[in-house]
Amino acid sequence: MNNFDFKNPTKIIFGKDTIKNLENEIPKDAKVLLLYGGGSIKKNGIYEQVKSALAKVDVVEFGGIPANPEYAVLLEALAIIKKENITYLLAVGGGSVIDGTKFLASAALYEGETPWDILSQHIRTEKGMPFGTVLTLPATGSEMNSGAVITRAETKEKLAMGGPGLFPEFSILDPQVIASIPKRQLANGLADAFTHVLEQYMTYPVEALLQDRFAESILQTLIEVAPKVLKDPTDYKASANFMWSCTMALNGLIQKGVPTDWAVHAMGHELTALFGIDHARTLAIITASHYTYNFETKKEKLAQYGERVWQITEGTLEEKAHAAIVKTEAFFKGLDIDTKLSDYTDDYEGTAEEIAKRFTNRGWVALGEHQSLSPDKVQEIVKMAY
Amino acid sequence: MNNFDFKNPTKIIFGKDTIKNLENEIPKDAKVLLLYGGGSIKKNGIYEQVKSALAKVDVVEFGGIPANPEYAVLLEALAIIKKENITYLLAVGGGSVIDGTKFLASAALYEGETPWDILSQHIRTEKGMPFGTVLTLPATGSEMNSGAVITRAETKEKLAMGGPGLFPEFSILDPQVIASIPKRQLANGLADAFTHVLEQYMTYPVEALLQDRFAESILQTLIEVAPKVLKDPTDYKASANFMWSCTMALNGLIQKGVPTDWAVHAMGHELTALFGIDHARTLAIITASHYTYNFETKKEKLAQYGERVWQITEGTLEEKAHAAIVKTEAFFKGLDIDTKLSDYTDDYEGTAEEIAKRFTNRGWVALGEHQSLSPDKVQEIVKMAY
Numbered sequence: 001m002n003n004f005d006f007k008n009p010t011k012i013i014f015g016k017d018t019i020k021n022l023e024n025e026i027p028k029d030a031k032v033l034l035l036y037g038g039g040s041i042k043k044n045g046i047y048e049q050v051k052s053a054l055a056k057v058d059v060v061e062f063g064g065i066p067a068n069p070e071y072a073v074l075l076e077a078l079a080i081i082k083k084e085n086i087t088y089l090l091a092v093g094g095g096s097v098i099d100g101t102k103f104l105a106s107a108a109l110y111e112g113e114t115p116w117d118i119l120s121q122h123i124r125t126e127k128g129m130p131f132g133t134v135l136t137l138p139a140t141g142s143e144m145n146s147g148a149v150i151t152r153a154e155t156k157e158k159l160a161m162g163g164p165g166l167f168p169e170f171s172i173l174d175p176q177v178i179a180s181i182p183k184r185q186l187a188n189g190l191a192d193a194f195t196h197v198l199e200q201y202m203t204y205p206v207e208a209l210l211q212d213r214f215a216e217s218i219l220q221t222l223i224e225v226a227p228k229v230l231k232d233p234t235d236y237k238a239s240a241n242f243m244w245s246c247t248m249a250l251n252g253l254i255q256k257g258v259p260t261d262w263a264v265h266a267m268g269h270e271l272t273a274l275f276g277i278d279h280a281r282t283l284a285i286i287t288a289s290h291y292t293y294n295f296e297t298k299k300e301k302l303a304q305y306g307e308r309v310w311q312i313t314e315g316t317l318e319e320k321a322h323a324a325i326v327k328t329e330a331f332f333k334g335l336d337i338d339t340k341l342s343d344y345t346d347d348y349e350g351t352a353e354e355i356a357k358r359f360t361n362r363g364w365v366a367l368g369e370h371q372s373l374s375p376d377k378v379q380e381i382v383k384m385a386y
Numbered sequence: 387m388n389n390f391d392f393k394n395p396t397k398i399i400f401g402k403d404t405i406k407n408l409e410n411e412i413p414k415d416a417k418v419l420l421l422y423g424g425g426s427i428k429k430n431g432i433y434e435q436v437k438s439a440l441a442k443v444d445v446v447e448f449g450g451i452p453a454n455p456e457y458a459v460l461l462e463a464l465a466i467i468k469k470e471n472i473t474y475l476l477a478v479g480g481g482s483v484i485d486g487t488k489f490l491a492s493a494a495l496y497e498g499e500t501p502w503d504i505l506s507q508h509i510r511t512e513k514g515m516p517f518g519t520v521l522t523l524p525a526t527g528s529e530m531n532s533g534a535v536i537t538r539a540e541t542k543e544k545l546a547m548g549g550p551g552l553f554p555e556f557s558i559l560d561p562q563v564i565a566s567i568p569k570r571q572l573a574n575g576l577a578d579a580f581t582h583v584l585e586q587y588m589t590y591p592v593e594a595l596l597q598d599r600f601a602e603s604i605l606q607t608l609i610e611v612a613p614k615v616l617k618d619p620t621d622y623k624a625s626a627n628f629m630w631s632c633t634m635a636l637n638g639l640i641q642k643g644v645p646t647d648w649a650v651h652a653m654g655h656e657l658t659a660l661f662g663i664d665h666a667r668t669l670a671i672i673t674a675s676h677y678t679y680n681f682e683t684k685k686e687k688l689a690q691y692g693e694r695v696w697q698i699t700e701g702t703l704e705e706k707a708h709a710a711i712v713k714t715e716a717f718f719k720g721l722d723i724d725t726k727l728s729d730y731t732d733d734y735e736g737t738a739e740e741i742a743k744r745f746t747n748r749g750w751v752a753l754g755e756h757q758s759l760s761p762d763k764v765q766e767i768v769k770m771a772y
Contacts, residue, residue: 001400001401001623001626001627001630002401003400003401003402003404004398004400004401005397005398005399005400006397006398006400007395007396007397007398008394008395009393009394009395010393011391011392011393012390012391012392012393012642013391014387014389014390014391014392014642014643015387015388015389015390015643016389018389207623207626207627208627209607209610209611209627210603210604210607210627210630210631210634213599213602213603213606213607214600214603216599216603217596217599217600217602217603218596220599221595221596221599224595225595237387237593240387240593240643241387241593241594241595241596244387244596244643245596248596256400257400257401257626257630
């Protein structure tokens, strides 16, 4: 096991009819900016529940934060924060709204030239404006971590930020919100959380026995509940397990003391940037090729995963590892998620070269848990994913 | 899954040679009371490491906190805190030293008549004096939770306290400390952590799939590392997994959203009070009898545990459940821990009646996850454990 630090101060309020607890979490004298996305919360009753819980607090609203939260839109919200002397932010939405809110929490207190610095200069946020979240879409884990990814259309950039000042003070997770989520987004959430776990697990063994088993526990639970959630999102028991698994998949716990990969995300992000493919689907496109290409360095963990998560008991270590990759691809397909780039676009020729060039231009010498994936190798992996 | 709140702000600093990080965690202007136990830290080098890391801070010392931290001794430390204007507490020890420090953290800011109120009147500590810990004995999980148990010899009482103000600000977990722990205490730590998990797991199913799997993960890991740790406590890999498992066993995570039992602890505490038997060993005495007595209400979880943790695949649900109890008793025996009261004392006659009487006198109407174990049932369980 590697050395690690772990601290996660976010308060989770989980369960049925918990949105009303908002009332107890936000300071009475706060001036709140309520942030949300495309307005689905006004159709599914969440908006009313939130407003009712905030009845005694001074609230300004800002809707319209898009998927892949856009810098230009967030600057409009930042202007409101300053103009209205906002003291507390409340994100009501999925990962995009929460990530956008984290950017605002940081930018609101940032004293440098332009808030873009925070992203371009990788400025760690030690202290942000306090904020809470009401999660409406389980997937990214942003509700219990301190990271965010922000997009800037103008320059076609998608950059990460974070720091200990960006943990939500609280996050309310009411699994009943899942009942009104479209099937496509549920499938994306399942695939996203599943891949989050894989990125922190599918590396090489370091005898972190408990972390491995926790990671396998989340994978097993997602596999168990996926068909139930997709079949009937009003199945509260399945939805609750889905929601808690997504949070635990990326709240920092399972990555402590172990090597992590994250190359699938790095490559996937480019497919979103180039083709607008849903984030989770880009992960499903890259995963099998990545594991096949890096088979030799990942085969011990692939075989362990095959045995423990997919009950593959027959064959050599290599055979189990290969079978585990097949199972993973089948899992994505079972979510009705295609796993090849050509399933999404006919215009895929040259994509691998383009992504390798982008990585080279950014000075990304190497990805993955061994820091061994140079842009030429990335090119080969993406080509395998055509 | 039941509704739950979860928040745990303790920072964990885990790994080899991490005690020196103390320097960065305690405010430079703090006046620190360094608390420890019987002095073993002066023999194994931990004391020197701590003192060296605290070189730049004003430190007063208080040693001699006994196992089952004693109120009278803690009052002496409290007098020093007040006299010396202490602002920060540092516990260097196992669960007893940390629990004692939690009492002091609360008592130092308590403004009522006598600090015993905190225990006798169940006063929740919302704010305590800040404190950190350097863990020297993995077992209780006190390093990452907000609870404590304090003993008062004068009145033969052993009472619990807690509250959100009693999470350590940080805890340093260097698995190398395990190398110098006597085998008896290692066995106790393994049994204690194992039972902590069982108390939060061996109840009835509520479809909390992830919590169940996390609990099973900790049990599996303890079973895997126990023989290695006992054989060679300098085995860093095994010790690291042992240490992290003990912390995760009682940091609040696995109990969220599920029913919990804790009747084994309630009965076990009395055996410590009456006979001075080590805490962990009292749990091993009670466990099998408790599960056998409550077989009907616990059999689903017992069978699940048997299947997943002990790979019991043959037989009916009842047969698997019974076999799981046998395996649990064998696990304790494998740690060289006896599982019957008569293994520890010849003077056990009347113990069951005495414990039932104590519970009745305290007004404890019912224990366990169903709140159904009245003192007469407790009497039967303890008798089965003779």
